[in-house]
Amino acid sequence: MAAFNLTPSKPSTFILNGIPGLEAAHIWISIPFSIFYIISLLENFTVLFFVGREQTLHKPMFLLLCMLVLTDISMSSCVMPKALCIFWFSSKDITVDGCLTQMFFLNAVASMHSAILVIMAFDRYIAICHPLRYATILTNARIAKLGLVGFIRAVLLVLPEPLLLRRLPFCASRVIPHTYCEHIAVVKMSCGDTRINRMYSLVISLMIILLDLTLIGLSYGLIIRAVLKISSKEAHRKALNTCTAHICVIMMTYTPTLFSTLTHRFGQGIAAHVHILLANLYLFVPPMFNPIIYGVKTKELREKLGKYTCRM
Template sequence: MLAFNLTPSGPSTFILTGIPGLEAAHIWISIPFSTFYIISLLGNFTVLFVVSKEQTLHKPMYLLLCMLALTDISGSTCVVPKALCIFWFGFKSITVDGCLTQMFFLHTIATMHSAILVTMAFDRYVAICDPLRYATILTNARIAKLGLAGLIRAVLLVLPEPLLLRSLPFCINRVIPHTYCEHIAVVKISCGDTRVNRIYSLVISLVIIGLDLTLIGLSYGLIIRDVFRISSKKAHQKALNTCTAHICVILMSYTPSLFSALTHRFGQSIAAHVHILLANVYVLVPSMLNPIIYGVKTKELREKVGKYTCRM
């Protein structure tokens, strides 16, 4: 194990330390990491399998669930295998190109995930506030186009980050105190002028999260307005049940993301291992819980999953 930990850092190599201060507990930390990852893969692949097999689920709402499942699988897979290699075998080195590639895909997936949540909020708005036109407003083709637009937006906004980092000089200190190549963590080890990188990263984070949360808030504001115009308590309950799963996913996705982003930039008094654990929670926990939440709260999906489970 010591031999693995002493992997040399070449001129085109970074070293990922894992969770600083908790190196002695890496093996124990790997247990929840690997468990959450396996549950995430099983849950999200189950959603993809069931929706693909069941013709009755070929609807906009379930197409969005499949997009969400794909981003959850991709995001956790960007992080967990490398983290487990650090925890189990001490394989801490990563090439600069590999690091920037991991960063690009991870941030692109996170931005795409946010766009999907906005589209899901719009889906819920149309389903509750204009149900008679739902089938004409939100077709599968339109959802696919919105997904493509979200992907293009993510790539265009995130691509400058690794390109700007590629032009920075990195001196003797090539140690990244993290389990993966998070943008700000890599910026901090550069010995060049990082003001442009920091400003761009902060502005993009605020624009993406601010814009997307505003659109989600607007959708739910309109939903609440229309629901309270209806006197029926049964209708209120139905609308609440329709939105509960999506609201839970929003809270799980944005809360740790905002906290992690803010503590990385402004929380110097918070211990380093707390930063890193929060950053990993942001990647792992939502991807594990999203399919469980939708499986429990969506009756049609729950029944179809039960159907295939019983066959096994």
């Protein structure tokens, strides 16, 4: 039997096992997950509705917010339908092509999300350090072009991951101990040489995260330097207040991303169900809180929301 389980093969399907060790609680786990997902959809589509409807919000900052919202919706929607099929109906089979497609879109959207946060940091830098030139430097067309660059980067960097996986032979055991096709979880099922896959995935993940964090840090370093030159404390407060929402979103994005990336490769002491629960919460919780953060901290959006609420 052991020899059979290690026999290389080309399976047509994989089995997503959900959350290992908590299979009996899948129904109960699905309840908060479903609530998080529904709330995040309502909130994010509300933001899209207000920004699309209000002509006064057709500005670079709100165009970037819409891009961020779309990536939040896409990330959770890549995972949630199949996760609910596992939790509710024990429908665990997924085709190899479906698995690789899910993996590609999830990782590409995550990379795009990171790129948008970098562009947002650049937007805040221009708004604070060069306010008089803001309208000429950052037009909607230029923001759209920067978004396109982030999209192309995401596709080019992430596409080799599923392509490299397709060349690998897999063992007879086709069970992925996860709710979605996480790259390393799939790599671990292979009987072949996975060193290239593991190295490429780690390098690309760290390169995207560290490069983007460096660019964000550089933008905020320049912002802090410019703010310190202002003598008025009230001006300090107003300038930094415009960055609060962005900083909160950065913390909510990169902290769990770094944790998930490193623990999945090096955190053998962490229980599998803990890691997978956190990996799922990372996909559902930030999309639920990001619209709230921007709704509370962005005056124009808050005023438009208040206006529509009063009409109702």
